[in-house]
Amino acid sequence: AKRCAGEGATVVGSDAHPRRLEEAADQLAELTGLRPLAVPCNVTNETEVQALYDSVVTTHGKIDVAVNNAGLGGSVPIVEMTDEQWSTVLDVTLTGTFRCVRAAMRHMMGRESGVIVNNASVLGWRAQKEQAHYGAAKAGVMALTRTAAAEGADFGIRVNAVSPSLALHPFLNRVMSDEALEELRSKELFGRGAETWEVANVIVFLASDYSSYMSGEVVSVSSQHP
Numbered sequence: 488a489k490r491c492a493g494e495g496a497t498v499v500g501s502d503a504h505p506r507r508l509e510e511a512a513d514q515l516a517e518l519t520g521l522r523p524l525a526v527p528c529n530v531t532n533e534t535e536v537q538a539l540y541d542s543v544v545t546t547h548g549k550i551d552v553a554v555n556n557a558g559l560g561g562s563v564p565i566v567e568m569t570d571e572q573w574s575t576v577l578d579v580t581l582t583g584t585f586r587c588v589r590a591a592m593r594h595m596m597g598r599e600s601g602v603i604v605n606n607a608s609v610l611g612w613r614a615q616k617e618q619a620h621y622g623a624a625k626a627g628v629m630a631l632t633r634t635a636a637a638e639g640a641d642f643g644i645r646v647n648a649v650s651p652s653l654a655l656h657p658f659l660n661r662v663m664s665d666e667a668l669e670e671l672r673s674k675e676l677f678g679r680g681a682e683t684w685e686v687a688n689v690i691v692f693l694a695s696d697y698s699s700y701m702s703g704e705v706v707s708v709s710s711q712h713p
Contacts, residue, residue: 488515488523490687491694496552498523499543503530503557530557530583540590552602552694553591555584558624562617562667573620580624581631588635588646596642603639604693605632605648609709612650625650629705636703645702647693652709653680676710 492498492515500515502508505527516522524546528539543550559579563572584605595601610618611625629648636646653671672679686708692698693706 489518490684490691491552491554492519492521492523494691494695496694497547499547500525501528501539503528530586531578533586536583536586536590540587540594544594549598550591550594550601552604553587554690554694555587555591555603555605557583557587558606558608560618560621563620564617565619568620576620577624577627580621581627584628585631588631592635592639592642592644595639595644599643601639601642601644602694603635603644603646604690605646606690607632607648607650607705609650609652609707609711611705613711632705633703640702645698647698647701647703648705649686649689649693650705650707650709651681651686652707652711654683654686654708655680656683674711681708681710 488498488500488511498515500508500511500523502511502525508525508527512523512525524542526539526542528535530536540550540553557579559576561572561576588603588605591601591603595603605628607628608621608625610622611627611629613622615622629650632646632648635644639646653668653675668680689706689708693701
């Protein structure tokens with residue numbers, strides 16, 4: 488959101504947690520001098536997803552770009568994974584992205600213009616132990632991205648995805664131990680994870696006219712060696 492605002496975008500923020508959302512909106516207001524519209528939304532709830540996109544159109548008149556960033560992970564071996572753990576991760580990470588893509592496309596089709604950027608992961612391509620639910624969800628996001636791009640092309644809508652390997656943010660330790668994070672860092676060529684702004688740079692590129700010929704692509708944001 489910060490990088491998009493820095494490029495002159497009118498930003499709308501959303502989060503399932505109202506307090507966290509308000510804090511983010513306050514931070515953007517301090518940085519840009521303009522407080523963005525902030526709409527709480529749990530992407531597992533279709534009514535809330537519809538309300539989010541309708542609020543944007545009501546307030547700003549249109550949606551030019553939608554960045555679908557909601558996701559949920561965790562570390563569980565397949566033999567210990569419950570149906571509920573599997574379903575919860577897929578509902579947020581894959582089905583939630585589907586709901587948001589669908590809502591955005593419905594608004595964009597009437598204008599025959601728009602860009603959607605989804606957040607995938609290299610785990611949609613690469614195997615990592617204890618990540619069956621998350622890897623399956625992110626592989627689904629990649630397939631969803633390609634299908635949405637094919638259907639959106641007739642309406643001037645582009646749909647792409649970013650696929651980070653390891654991006655550093657405060658929530659990683661909630662789902663992964665320090666030891667596991669250190670192992671992942673060691674696999675990166677630079678010996679570190681990406682800063683969130685380094686992933687955001689690629690999102691901004693895909694959202695902009697600089698990528699005007701790209702659709703249905705999944706762009707890896709990674710320095711991970713085999």
